[in-house]
């Protein structure tokens with residue numbers, strides 16, 4: 060039985076802990092709030108994030124990072140992206156020199172424009188063979204209900220990816236390997252921005268033609284940037300690209316789509332932040348992805364418009380009108 064540490068006792072950290080436990084591992088969650096850890100240990104439930112879901116006996120929680128990491132062969136990170144660099148700086152002292160780090164996070168850092176694998180490399184000095192990501196159509200609540208789903212485990216070292224794949228292959232969770240860490244991370248971060256714009260369309264009362272058009276152009280925009288940065292185009296057609304984009308943009312469970320829906324209904328960004336504790340990564344990553352696209356010389360109208368709506372510079376209605384009115388061009392340009 061392998062011991063795995065999972066940092067982050069929110070929706071996805073907890074649901075992925077269940078996957079790891081179902082796959083036969085002994086899992087220790089590090090939680091920021093002691094009361095959440097106590098509930099997990101005493102009531103076998105994370106009532107704040109996954110109420111009504113019974114946790115397997117091999118999942119326990121602690122607020123002590125050293126204790127969480129003791130004897131762990133891999134550590135999984137599932138906290139918000141924008142604070143991850145600071146968090147990891149605090150946890151770094153407890154990481155062994157050979158531990159493999161896995162990011163579940165779907166954001167790009169503001170300012171540095173770093174992906175989470177790059178933050179892990181910067182902060183710890185670890186090489187690419189110790190850095191991996193898991194990304195795919197994996198809405199936490201559905202995973203926690205053990206509904207069948209697939210995902211991608213990406214690491215530049217294929218042997219490491221295969222080892223991690225075996226660690227998280229459970230009866231309801233099917234991981235595929237990839238060596239395209241960049242493609243998986245950009246697919247995961249960009250789909251949140253596209254889900255914001257789809258949510259806005261839904262909030263404005265538009266139907267399936269509108270959402271399908273935005274989803275498809277969102278995939279084109281994601282692929283344009285990711286390929287310019289060196290991603291394999293097939294990654295964007297796969298689970299961490301199209302798969303996650305479809306799941307997130309279609310599901311009322313998505314926090315990003317819901318955030319967009321509220322913007323479409325006329326709420327302001329501050330009002331939405333005040334209404335939920337859960338992270339909607341796209342509301343921040345729209346700025347970093349836009350900056351990354353500008354730096355790379357890539358046209359990114361969806362990121363540009365979502366960023367402007369989130370910043371309160373234009374309305375969701377302005378965004379939709381502008382999408383249609385933009386200069387016309389060939390679909391493949």
Ligand SMILES: NC(=O)C1=CN([C@@H]2O[C@H](COP(=O)(O)OP(=O)(O)OC[C@H]3O[C@@H](n4cnc5c(N)ncnc54)[C@H](O)[C@@H]3O)[C@@H](O)[C@H]2O)C=CC1
Nearest residue numbers: 068069070071072091137138142163164165198199337338
């Ligand atoms: N929920 C989902 O369905 C999925 C989420 N993800 C990604 O996983 C990451 C985590 O998301 P969720 O677990 O859903 O978020 P969440 O909002 O449910 O939980 C976030 C967790 O991080 C903790 N946290 C918040 N601020 C913190 C800070 N400054 N320092 C340390 N811990 C902090 C919270 O207490 C909470 O335990 C995000 O990047 C998200 O995009 C990826 C796939 C699925």
Ligand SMILES: O=C(CO)COP(=O)(O)O
Nearest residue numbers: 195196197198313314315
């Ligand atoms: O990444 C996700 C599903 O794969 C979850 O999306 P949200 O963060 O929008 O809830």
